[in-house]
Amino acid sequence: MKFRAFKDVSVAEVGLGTWQLGSADWGNVNEQEALQILQSYVDAGGNFIDTADVYGMGVSETVIGKFLKANTDKEIFVATKLGRRGDAGNGWPQNFTYDAIKRHAEDSLQHLGLSQLFLEQLHCIPTDEMRTGKVFDNLRKLQQEGLIRYFGASVETSEEALICLEQEGLASLQIIFNLFRQHVADEVFAKAQEKGVALIVRVPLASGLLSGKFKEDTSFGANDHRNFNANGDAFNAGETFSGIEFKEGVRLAGKIKAMLPDERMAQWAIRWILDHPEVTTVIPGASKISQVHSNVEASGLQALSADTHQQLRKLYDEEIYNKIRGHF
Template sequence: MRYRSFQGNNISEVGLGTWQLGSSDWGNVSDETAFAILNTFVELGGNFIDTADVYGMGISEKVIGRFLKTRQEQLFVASKLGRRGDAGNGWPQNFSLEGMRRAVTDSLEHLQLPQLFLEQLHCIPTEEMRSGKVFDNLRQLQSEGLIKYWGASVETSEEALICLEQEGLASLQIIFNLFRQHIAEEIFEQAAAKGVALIVRVPLASGLLSGKFNANTQFAANDHRHFNADGAAFNAGETFSGVPFEHGVQQAQTIAGMLPDDRTASWAIRWILDHPQVTTVIPGASKPEQVHSNMLASDLPPIEPGVHEQLRTLYDAEIKPVIRGHY
């Protein structure tokens, strides 16, 4: 495993996303499987774990909290806030200082930590970012010692650019993959110039780039790849990167034929890591063997420039024109 700098901290260039561990929106994951996933990740050199307070309404955070008690390694845990809708929460109260402090303290309790390494806004409304108040609140929570760093998970390049104007922004979490390539030209250089870390989510386009799906693949009723395939529940970009499923299956097969061998998922993550501005990639996993495949990307050699060009040509012609959702 190779490591990259996050504000002076060496974090694994392949991290772990833990939406799946909330046992909601991806089907159910048992505690036993969750611990196996987390143990495999750490044993392979991973040290950056990303979660959110709404992943199973605290389930993901609580599983991670119990896991942390079993390990001695230094692990960097990031969470996200802003999307809770349970009692006493919702929009706009989630964005008040009191609401944000409550979210952070709940996450700390779940994770059994005295301080969050990173707290991130969780794809909140653009107008809330534009007002700037949420960033002042994050600075206040940082001054109180509840969080070490703060950043934002965003849906669009416009939102990323709004955040990049904020003093103290440590990171941006973005969707970037072979089905969402253009964002590199829109924000990467600006982020690098400001020393802002880039955390890449949805790196395999919800599994499309694993190369294991076909047009007849079915997903569980409580899997977002079933109920949000057309953006019915939240931004379509979070599911299959906004690409219609059957079209995505076809393009994933074409992409697989351009890559060096049949380790499609690993090479898809390697493609992301070939961009030096990226700090870490956070693929999720619902079983330990997927962690092995994801982590392998760090050991692979860079993809040849000519292949990068072919993959971009395909994207511009066949993929970008059909992306749905706001991006």
């Protein structure tokens, strides 16, 4: 595992996303399986775990908290997110007041068993809320009070990323960036690097499309977002298959696979992301230990050739970009 700088610490360039561990929107992962996935990731040299308060409404954070309690000898950096809760009178715009943000951060601290959050991120909140800047003032106050060490934002669009980059003290941006979403590098990366803001890449495998394992007739469970949100019916289509229609995505994934050095499509898709030096860490999820091992393997691969990068970008510009749906 190789590491990259995140402010004053070094984090694994391949992190672990834990949406799956909430046993919501991806099918079910029981607690024992979740703990084994976390252990496998850390045993492989990983130290950066991303979660959110709404992943199973605290389930993901709680299982991570149990894991941390059993691994106090290891330095593990946990990033969480807030802003999307709709329980007990919460919701938009109530979630963005100082009192609500503090309450949600304190809930995350309790779930994780921590006294301070390493990184608290806004969780794809409305663009207008980012633009006013008040929510960032609230995060700064939490930082001054010692509840959080750093704050960042998870965003849907380049426009939102650029809005956030104007905020003093922003430590990180979490963005969708993959072989089905290449233009983000053109629009955001240089500015983030100029500002010293870490880039956390989510949806690196386009919900599994870029693993090369799906066929046009592949089906998903009723509680899997790749079923109920395939066309953006529940939330932004960009979060599922990066906004590409599934069958079209399978076809395009086949074209991408033919350009890669060998059959390890998932690993090369992650390697492609890591070939961008502005990226701090990529956070593929895992519902199986084998997926953890596959993801981590990307850190040890050599960079793709300049010619391969050019071929992949040409395919993107000519056949992929105009097929993206949702906010991007």
